[in-house]
Amino acid sequence: MVLMHQRSGTAEDDVYWHESIEGASIGSDVSLILTYSSKDGSGPRLHRHPYSETFVIRHGRALFTVGDEQLEAVGGQVLVVPAQTPHKFVVIGPEAMISTHIHASPTFITEWLE
Numbered sequence: 517m518v519l520m521h522q523r524s525g526t527a528e529d530d531v532y533w534h535e536s537i538e539g540a541s542i543g544s545d546v547s548l549i550l551t552y553s554s555k556d557g558s559g560p561r562l563h564r565h566p567y568s569e570t571f572v573i574r575h576g577r578a579l580f581t582v583g584d585e586q587l588e589a590v591g592g593q594v595l596v597v598p599a600q601t602p603h604k605f606v607v608i609g610p611e612a613m614i615s616t617h618i619h620a621s622p623t624f625i626t627e628w629l630e
Contacts, residue, residue: 519543529605531614540622548625549617556609562630564602567620571595571605576613578605 519542523533532552539547553559559578571580573603575591580584582595589605591593597603599620607613 518538525545536624538623539619545620545622546548547619547621549619551617552612553607554609557606559606560604561628562602563626563628564600565619565621565627566625569597569603570618571597572616572618574614574616576611576615577607577608578613578615580605586616601617604630613630 520614521537521542523535534552535548535550537548537550539545553576562581564573570595571589573589573593573595577590579588580587580595580603580617583598583601587595611622
């Protein structure tokens with residue numbers, strides 16, 4: 517059986533799709549965050565999860581802090597942050613960052629560190 521989440525609204529493309537989807541709501545073992553952020557400097561504060569998080573950067577740039585490492589991620593890259601590793605990112609403008617964040621869990625479990 518195929519599991520499906522239907523986006524609300526009438527948009528026909530996914531460029532501006534900004535939504536969090538817990539996998540448990542559709543019977544999936546993974547949860548997703550779909551982001552579109554055009555605000556330079558925006559992003560989540562430092563946090564960690566008891567599972568890995570995969571970031572698919574589709575467009576734009578962001579400065580990621582992962583543990584003690586900082587790196588600039590750009591469209592076309594995929595980053596995997598291991599479980600229990602503190603991480604955050606900030607969008608580096610002027611272009612919007614469009615990304616998909618895959619949480620290896622049917623629910624979001626986040627420990628905010630700042």
